[in-house]
Amino acid sequence: MxxxxxxxxxxxxxxxxxxxxxxxxxxxxxxxxxxIMLQQTPVVRVAPIWEQWVRRWPVPSAMAASSxxxxxxxxxxxxxxxxxxxxxxxxxxxxxxxxDEVPRDVETLLSLPGIxxxxxxxxxxxxxxxxxxxxxxxxxxxxxRALHGNAEPGNPSTTRDLADVEQLLPENVPRxxxxxxxxxxxxxxxxxxKNPACLLCPLPECAWIEAGRPAxxxxxxxxxxxxxxxxxxxxxxxxxxxxxxxxxxxxxxxIVWPTDTTQRDRALDSLLTDGLIEQTExxxxxxxxxxxxx
DNA sequence: ATCCGGCTAA
DNA sequence: TTAGCTGGAT
Numbered sequence: 325m326x327x328x329x330x331x332x333x334x335x336x337x338x339x340x341x342x343x344x345x346x347x348x349x350x351x352x353x354x355x356x357x358x359x360i361m362l363q364q365t366p367v368v369r370v371a372p373i374w375e376q377w378v379r380r381w382p383v384p385s386a387m388a389a390s391s392x393x394x395x396x397x398x399x400x401x402x403x404x405x406x407x408x409x410x411x412x413x414x415x416x417x418x419x420x421x422x423x424d425e426v427p428r429d430v431e432t433l434l435s436l437p438g439i440x441x442x443x444x445x446x447x448x449x450x451x452x453x454x455x456x457x458x459x460x461x462x463x464x465x466x467x468x469r470a471l472h473g474n475a476e477p478g479n480p481s482t483t484r485d486l487a488d489v490e491q492l493l494p495e496n497v498p499r500x501x502x503x504x505x506x507x508x509x510x511x512x513x514x515x516x517x518k519n520p521a522c523l524l525c526p527l528p529e530c531a532w533i534e535a536g537r538p539a540x541x542x543x544x545x546x547x548x549x550x551x552x553x554x555x556x557x558x559x560x561x562x563x564x565x566x567x568x569x570x571x572x573x574x575x576x577x578x579i580v581w582p583t584d585t586t587q588r589d590r591a592l593d594s595l596l597t598d599g600l601i602e603q604t605e606x607x608x609x610x611x612x613x614x615x616x617x618x
Numbered sequence: 619a620t621c622c623g624g625c626t627a628a
Numbered sequence: 629t630t631a632g633c634t635g636g637a638t
Binding site for chain 1 (some may be wrong): 621622625626
Binding site (some may be wrong): 364369402403405406542546550555558559562598601 | 629630631632633634635637638
């Protein structure tokens with residue numbers, strides 16, 4: 325049972341969000357920046373940072389000319405700062421090896437740092453209007469429900485979902501690109517994880533509705549903890565270095581997590597390993613690339 | 619508590 | 629294939 329393109333696109337025209345990276349004239353590089361920021365991060369938190377970044381780094385070479393520390397500071401509290409580091413590296417590769425432009429084909433996009441299965445296809449579709457299946461968490465949920473009649477996606481592999489969406493895409497290329505955006509939008513606004521707004525859903529047919537909205541069967545998703553984890557400690561350590569204007573003493577870092585010194589040391593070490601921070605010759609700590617020119 | 623337009627290393 | 633990675637809003 326297909327997901328009706330006419331109904332979905334009509335709804336997207338009237339009810340789709342006017343997101344800044346969907347405006348006409350936004351470059352592929354700027355769309356790529358938005359996609360990296362949107363990985364695991366809500367739209368409302370990304371939008372203001374993205375607006376700053378498109379002005380500050382309108383082309384890859386502009387970002388490549390900035391230091392890692394500058395990029396990490398501008399990243400602010402978006403979270404998962406390894407994304408910022410990879411985007412910076414990506415900008416360097418684009419500037420040096422691709423003539424300061426974003427490649428169009430999925431295979432090449434996949435080879436770039438920080439770009440995986442979702443982001444490569446998102447850029448190919450949203451920046452270049454190609455007919456490529458784009459599968460994110462929203463699309464997986466919509467397909468699981470409307471197509472297969474399941475409350476939630478089953479296996480974590482997206483291979484099946486890519487094949488499903490490939491089948492769903494309209495043959496007309498620009499129409500297929502809009503269909504992908506609309507499918508994601510439906511999952512973000514209507515077919516949400518909790519309390520889906522089925523009464524507002526534009527789809528004339530939905531296998532999940534027709535099955536009586538059965539509950540999810542199978543293992544529950546693992547809950548991702550945050551409080552008390554190394555991630556929280558890393559976040560606190562990074563915050564100290566972001567807010568400082570230069571290298572800081574070890575003691576400045578120690579005070580943000582005084583309880584568990586073993587965990588604190590482990591977190592600090594992992595930041596060094598990830599290349600997010602560095603230690604100066606005199607033993608002070610700083611954001612990566614703090615000393616390099618930008 | 620739960621959810622965000624995932625990627626990478628192992 | 630899975631674990632680990634951030635932080636804010638609801």
